[in-house]
Amino acid sequence: MTTALPDDRITGFDVWHCALPVTGRRDHGIGSVEGTIEVVIVRLTAEGGQLGYGEASPWTVFTGTPEASFAALDRYFRPLVLGAKISDHPRIMETARTAVVHCTEAKAALDTALLDLAGQIAGKPVWSFLGEKFRETIPLSCSISSPDFEADKRLLERLEADGIGIVKLKAGFGDHAFDMSRLDYIRRRHPGMALRVDYNQGLTREEALRQVPEVAAFAPDFIEQPVRADDYAAMAELRGMTDVPLLADESVFGPEDMRRAVEKKICDGVSVKIMKSGGLGRARKVARIAHAAGLSAYGGDMFETGLAHLAGSHMIAATPEISLGCEFYQATYFLAEDLLPAPFPIRDGHVVVPDGPGLGMAPDMDKVLKYAVRGPGKRAT
Numbered sequence: 612m613t614t615a616l617p618d619d620r621i622t623g624f625d626v627w628h629c630a631l632p633v634t635g636r637r638d639h640g641i642g643s644v645e646g647t648i649e650v651v652i653v654r655l656t657a658e659g660g661q662l663g664y665g666e667a668s669p670w671t672v673f674t675g676t677p678e679a680s681f682a683a684l685d686r687y688f689r690p691l692v693l694g695a696k697i698s699d700h701p702r703i704m705e706t707a708r709t710a711v712v713h714c715t716e717a718k719a720a721l722d723t724a725l726l727d728l729a730g731q732i733a734g735k736p737v738w739s740f741l742g743e744k745f746r747e748t749i750p751l752s753c754s755i756s757s758p759d760f761e762a763d764k765r766l767l768e769r770l771e772a773d774g775i776g777i778v779k780l781k782a783g784f785g786d787h788a789f790d791m792s793r794l795d796y797i798r799r800r801h802p803g804m805a806l807r808v809d810y811n812q813g814l815t816r817e818e819a820l821r822q823v824p825e826v827a828a829f830a831p832d833f834i835e836q837p838v839r840a841d842d843y844a845a846m847a848e849l850r851g852m853t854d855v856p857l858l859a860d861e862s863v864f865g866p867e868d869m870r871r872a873v874e875k876k877i878c879d880g881v882s883v884k885i886m887k888s889g890g891l892g893r894a895r896k897v898a899r900i901a902h903a904a905g906l907s908a909y910g911g912d913m914f915e916t917g918l919a920h921l922a923g924s925h926m927i928a929a930t931p932e933i934s935l936g937c938e939f940y941q942a943t944y945f946l947a948e949d950l951l952p953a954p955f956p957i958r959d960g961h962v963v964v965p966d967g968p969g970l971g972m973a974p975d976m977d978k979v980l981k982y983a984v985r986g987p988g989k990r991a992t
């Protein structure tokens with residue numbers, strides 16, 4: 612039985628755009644990240660003074676810009692929320708969904724903050740508003756995506772020492788030989804680790820037809836999004852070429868895409884992300900549609916802080932259809948400093964689902980303000 616949403620009114624709404632330093636460079640098929648990642652933090656205040664937080668984690672080449680997330684929240688969602696009851700959550704989210712097109716990360720942030728606030732007031736974890744808790748822990752996957760493979764070799768040693776059992780090789784940003792040599796290295800030096808491959812749309816159809824079967828010879832768990840998001844025809848063509856499951860990520864944002872992907876038979880599985888679907892409820896719907904069609908699902912992430920990782924963890928805890936683990940590694944293995952006041956909860960290679968009120972942890976506001984480039988207490992830039 613799900614926990615009922617409280618009737619308390621929302622009286623405060625604050626938004627910050629933050630830029631957080633990262634420890635190195637990461638390359639993906641569609642672009643690179645270096646220097647900082649940018650996220651937008653929203654904080655809701657209830658009439659009783661309780662606080663609820665949410666994070667939008669956009670990436671310009673994938674989901675959208677931080678400026679758009681900030682504007683969606685600050686200008687367009689604020690009037691939908693101020694004065695409303697928390698129990699109006701379904702109506703608020705439905706209105707937000709149609710009030711601004713796209714900006715799914717901002718909608719995920721709003722959904723997260725409303726659920727966190729509800730949890731703070733009810734003294735219940737976010738997952739309890741979604742359904743049952745189907746798992747205590749979630750297997751963690753970490754991505755290997757530095758252009759400097761020597762740095763990634765050191766990361767692989769660290770991951771193995773930490774008990775992380777899954778790695779995902781980001782491919783298609785260098786040449787095919789670089790991908791093949793890294794796959795060979797990981798298979799030889801880390802034979803106990805489950806291995807996955809993600810192209811992030813990095814290949815043309817012709818390149819994919821040549822390269823994917825060779826990569827499939829390493830028998831990864833799956834090969835993800837070799838071609839452009841909108842090239843459903845090439846995805847469907849590649850799907851039948853090997854026994855290795857083909858996953859869709861950029862091709863599937865929300866439930867509407869998932870239905871079309873099933874109909875067009877473009878994939879064997881899907882990466883589910885609250886930042887793509889526009890919230891926790893819609894992410895669960897994507898997983899349910901996939902499962903009903905016989906497809907697998909795992910919990911992906913964007914360039915996030917631990918706050919967004921927590922939201923994703925609660926969503927996956929309540930969604931049994933997401934069976935391939937998660938990749939909430941950024942807070943631990945990529946950020947120079949996370950926004951959470953304590954380490955994001957990982958034990959023995961698994962994310963530990965929090966049971967405390969709301970998300971289980973609130974961001975450290977000193978850190979939010981330290982890294983804020985726009986928002987209360989900061990001059991507009």
Ligand SMILES: [Mg+2]
Nearest residue numbers: 809835860882
């Ligand atoms: Mg991906």
